[in-house]
Amino acid sequence: xxxxxxxxxxxxxxxxxxxxxxxxxxxxxxxxxxxxxxxxxxxxxxxxxxxxxxxxxxxxxxxxxxxxxxxxxxxxxxxxxxxxxxxxxxxxxxxxxxxxxxxxxxxxxxxxxxxxxxxxxxx
Ligand code: 5GP
Numbered sequence: 001x002x003x004x005x006x007x008x009x010x011x012x013x014x015x016x017x018x019x020x021x022x023x024x025x026x027x028x029x030x031x032x033x034x035x036x037x038x039x040x041x042x043x044x045x046x047x048x049x050x051x052x053x054x055x056x057x058x059x060x061x062x063x064x065x066x067x068x069x070x071x072x073x074x075x076x077x078x079x080x081x082x083x084x085x086x087x088x089x090x091x092x093x094x095x096x097x098x099x100x101x102x103x104x105x106x107x108x109x110x111x112x113x114x115x116x117x118x119x120x121x122x123x
Contacts, residue, residue, distance in 0.1 A: 002057045003104070011047050011105035025077055029069035032077050032110075041113025042081050042089070046074055052106040054095040074108060083112040090116050 006012070013019045014033070021033035024044050035043040048070050052058040062070070074091065083089040089112035094101040 002053045005051045005053050006104055007051065009105050010103050011045075011107060012051070015047070015049055025073055025080065027069050027073050029066045030073040032073060035109070040111040040116060042083065042111060044077055044081065044110045046070065046077065046108045046110060047105060053104050054101065054106050055093045055108075056095065058106045074110065077110060081110075081112065083110070088112070090119075092119070 010019065014021045015031060021031075024032040024034065026032070029049050030046060031049060032044050032046040035045050048058055048062060048066055050058075050062060050066055052062065058070075059067075078084050078089060089110060092109050092111070093099075093107065094109075
């Protein structure tokens, strides 16, 4: 079961305008901004404006409108940032302690601009 949403998490505060961000794209249900500690030349975080802790909760509970808006925004960001060519990119999301999720508001990391290595390290 997903834990309760914490309205004071950093991304909730960004959505309320309490913390600045470098916005890449904003749509009715979605905000995308540059990660504060980029791990690749392109490192963008895409978040729904709704209060969802992780991917599973968003996938299960978001409206069709929110789901479409979020994923179309992701596609637009990949296009805007030049990631749709043959070099590709990675879109990943972390959840919970095993996933080492740091911020408990669902977010998709979109990374690109270099070879990103294997998805999971052996340790
Ligand atoms: P997670 O580990 O939860 O999947 O990823 C959280 C991400 O949020 C990290 O990559 C981290 O650098 C980023 N992050 C944490 N605080 C802030 C912030 O205040 N602003 C921005 N733009 N990114 C943040």
